[in-house]
Amino acid sequence: MDFHEKTCLPCQGGIPALTIDEAARISLNVPAWRVESEATRLVRDYKFRNYAEALAFVNAISNVAETEGHHPDICFGWGYATVTLFTHKIQGLHENDFIMAAKFDRLFAN
Amino acid sequence: MDFHEKTCLPCQGGIPALTIDEAARISLNVPAWRVESEATRLVRDYKFRNYAEALAFVNAISNVAETEGHHPDICFGWGYATVTLFTHKIQGLHENDFIMAAKFDRLFAN
Numbered sequence: 001m002d003f004h005e006k007t008c009l010p011c012q013g014g015i016p017a018l019t020i021d022e023a024a025r026i027s028l029n030v031p032a033w034r035v036e037s038e039a040t041r042l043v044r045d046y047k048f049r050n051y052a053e054a055l056a057f058v059n060a061i062s063n064v065a066e067t068e069g070h071h072p073d074i075c076f077g078w079g080y081a082t083v084t085l086f087t088h089k090i091q092g093l094h095e096n097d098f099i100m101a102a103k104f105d106r107l108f109a110n
Numbered sequence: 111m112d113f114h115e116k117t118c119l120p121c122q123g124g125i126p127a128l129t130i131d132e133a134a135r136i137s138l139n140v141p142a143w144r145v146e147s148e149a150t151r152l153v154r155d156y157k158f159r160n161y162a163e164a165l166a167f168v169n170a171i172s173n174v175a176e177t178e179g180h181h182p183d184i185c186f187g188w189g190y191a192t193v194t195l196f197t198h199k200i201q202g203l204h205e206n207d208f209i210m211a212a213k214f215d216r217l218f219a220n
Contacts, residue, residue, distance in 0.1 A: 051181045055172050062165050071161045073187035 003029045004102035006095075008068040017092025030101040040092045042085040042101055046108055051078045060107045070100050113139045114212035116205075118178040127202025140211040150202040152195040152211055156218055161188045170217045180210050 018026065023039040033044040048054040054076045061083065065071045073084040083104060085097040128136065133149040143154040158164040164186045171193065175181045183194040193214060195207040 051172070052176065055169070059165070059169070062161070066162065071188045073185065075183065075185040077183035078181045 002102075003099065004106050006099045006102075008070045008096040008099050012089065015090060015094075017087070017090045018094065023093050026095060026098050030098055030105060032105065033098075033101050035093070040086055042093055042097045044083050044101065044104075046081045046083065048079050048081070054079060054081045057081055057108065061104045064103050064107070065100070068096075068100060068103075070096055072100065072104075112212075113209065114216050116209045116212075118180045118206040118209050122199065125200060125204075127197070127200045128204065133203050136205060136208050140208055140215060142215060143208075143211050145203070150196055152203055152207045154193050154211065154214075156191045156193065158189050158191070164189060164191050167191055167218065171214045174213050174217070175210070178206075178210065178213075180206055182210065182214075 018039060020035075020039040023035045023042075027033060027035050027042070030042075030044075033042050035041070036043050046054075046057060048057065058074055058076055058081055061072065061074075070085075070087075075082045075084075083101075085100055086092060087094040087097055128149060130145075130149040133145045133152075137143060137145050137152070140152075140154075143152050145151070146153050156164075156167060158167065168184055168186055168191055171182065171184075180195075180197075185192045185194075193211075195210055196202060197204040197207060
């Protein structure tokens with residue numbers, strides 16, 4: 001099964017966040033993303049040709065986020081979107097975040 | 111004419127940005143917004159009940175932005191959206207930014 005085909009399982013808390021080493025290893029599955037803030041955030045910058053394309057992407061990934069019940073933080077505007085993933089319940093990264101990242105990348109057509 | 115009913119005229123550059131005093135005065139029309147970064151940015155935080163409502167608002171204001179040809183920068187996620195306005199051509203604030211802010215506020219139903 002490809003990484004993006006995995007399902008994002010609800011994270012109920014009570015489990016540890018990934019360590020920096022674990023996050024670095026799993027991040028090889030989504031090389032365009034960067035692990036930030038002592039491995040508590042997963043971030044990618046996307047570029048677009050205008051505002052409308054950025055907004056369309058924001059809606060596309062939001063649809064996936066609602067389906068999976070795992071929501072990103074998004075900063076976007078004319079020609080760009082920066083997407084941040086983390087798992088709120090554990091205030092850090094979980095495999096789910098990397099699965100979501102892979103799913104988002106599949107929606108990026110540029 | 112109410113402030114939100116004004117039309118955002120294209121800013122071609124070559125005119126000065128509003129001064130701090132001018133920005134402070136005109137900001138009285140949109141009291142929920144704050145003038146930041148030495149009067150070069152106009153910012154408001156909106157709160158929502160969930161991700162879907164935040165996204166719906168983002169789409170609503172983006173529709174206005176496309177119509178007016180004046181685009182905000184938006185950071186949003188579960189339950190919130192922070193909207194930043196400024197006029198790129200003059201790297202500061204113009205009356206247009208405050209008109210857009212008033213139009214966005216009209217779309218905020220909460």
